[in-house]
Amino acid sequence: MFGTKQQLRLAGKGRQAFGPAPAACRRRSARSVVVRATASSNLNENLGFQTMRDGVKVAAAESLLTPRFYTTDFAEMEELFSDQINPNLDMAELESCLQEFRNDYNKTHFVRNETFKAAADKVTGPTRKIFIEFLERSCTAEFSGFLLYKELARRLKTSSPKVAEMFLLMSRDEARHAGFINKALSDFNLALDLGFLTKNRTYTYFKPKFIIYATFLSEKIGYWRYISIYRHLQRNPDNQFYPLFEYFENWCQDENRHGDFLAACLKARPELLDTFEAKLWSKFFCLSVYITMYLNDHQRTKFYESLGLTTRQFNQHVIIETNKSTERLFPVVPDVEDPWFFEQLNRMVDVNTKLASLDADTNMPAFFKTLAKLPFQERLAAYVIQMLFCKDKQVGSVDIDGSAASQRLAF
Numbered sequence: 001m002f003g004t005k006q007q008l009r010l011a012g013k014g015r016q017a018f019g020p021a022p023a024a025c026r027r028r029s030a031r032s033v034v035v036r037a038t039a040s041s042n043l044n045e046n047l048g049f050q051t052m053r054d055g056v057k058v059a060a061a062e063s064l065l066t067p068r069f070y071t072t073d074f075a076e077m078e079e080l081f082s083d084q085i086n087p088n089l090d091m092a093e094l095e096s097c098l099q100e101f102r103n104d105y106n107k108t109h110f111v112r113n114e115t116f117k118a119a120a121d122k123v124t125g126p127t128r129k130i131f132i133e134f135l136e137r138s139c140t141a142e143f144s145g146f147l148l149y150k151e152l153a154r155r156l157k158t159s160s161p162k163v164a165e166m167f168l169l170m171s172r173d174e175a176r177h178a179g180f181i182n183k184a185l186s187d188f189n190l191a192l193d194l195g196f197l198t199k200n201r202t203y204t205y206f207k208p209k210f211i212i213y214a215t216f217l218s219e220k221i222g223y224w225r226y227i228s229i230y231r232h233l234q235r236n237p238d239n240q241f242y243p244l245f246e247y248f249e250n251w252c253q254d255e256n257r258h259g260d261f262l263a264a265c266l267k268a269r270p271e272l273l274d275t276f277e278a279k280l281w282s283k284f285f286c287l288s289v290y291i292t293m294y295l296n297d298h299q300r301t302k303f304y305e306s307l308g309l310t311t312r313q314f315n316q317h318v319i320i321e322t323n324k325s326t327e328r329l330f331p332v333v334p335d336v337e338d339p340w341f342f343e344q345l346n347r348m349v350d351v352n353t354k355l356a357s358l359d360a361d362t363n364m365p366a367f368f369k370t371l372a373k374l375p376f377q378e379r380l381a382a383y384v385i386q387m388l389f390c391k392d393k394q395v396g397s398v399d400i401d402g403s404a405a406s407q408r409l410a411f
């Protein structure tokens, strides 16, 4: 359903950042590229990555916890924001977001320098493996946003030109982010073929309102992840082993603006925030995003340790801050500061670790492995169900009549 033109544009952006090599240097640099590629290939030996062709990595297998590509009911999305169907839609907040996007604050931010490749060659062994996996997941997540926003821009162009332009400008940002990370992967001689992924990856369908809840949360959690890593590395520059992290301060502002736009979309359609159903879904989406991140990151503690972070503290900080941002919009959020909440997440990590070690056991026959995993899968499912009934907070936007937050203001 999505074309491949975008991929070509992404590849072009990456090249632009360096500019064409002067003719006099071309022969020498061609030789050095071969030498570097060989050096990078050697560094990748025994890391267990497969390549489709030289310098292009086979994408990691999809699982419940890997970043997904999304699709939605575009006709229903048009109905939500169509100018003709909703002539009284409150566009004030959306229009201020549009002006912010048009300002394009990061137009010249994503320009690489000569330190990238040299830094990549110094990352070796297990850190190299775990860092490449981090880059791949980040690139896939950014590219997923690009595809979804680009398609929404195309489909809303006639019925709601302003909302369409906002999606288009967000897809511009996500293309930059994905392209920038993919150039980083090419420093490791393991870039992703994003055109191939576009055509071959599974697309998960979500109803429009669920797409907006989920993307709002992923933008805000993305903001808190990037800024928390950036601030940590500013305090601990010795742990900054690759220059990508230096770009996170301005980069995360893109994600914050994207989250603000999606918040404005929800406020323009208050029925997505003030009904009983909206309360149930708000809590559900918060929990699914927080649980996914917590379990995922605890499977990759070595990456966070390589940055000098403690995975558990980092995750808890990101979840607490994302929840604070979210409670100014969603009518209900889980009470993540209730001690039970993280105790329960830690119990889930313990079970998930056991499942992962069973999966990694190459000596156990498949049938016994399936049997051995069953009690842990049941326990994990039970923990998730208990989590759905965790303590919550009645909150919401002060701009939405009837929200708990607006009632508290009406003293």
Ligand SMILES: [Fe+2]
Binding pocket: 142, 145, 173, 174, 177, 254, 255
């Ligand atoms: Fe992004």
Ligand SMILES: [Fe+2]
Binding pocket: 145, 174, 219, 254, 255, 258
């Ligand atoms: Fe974003």
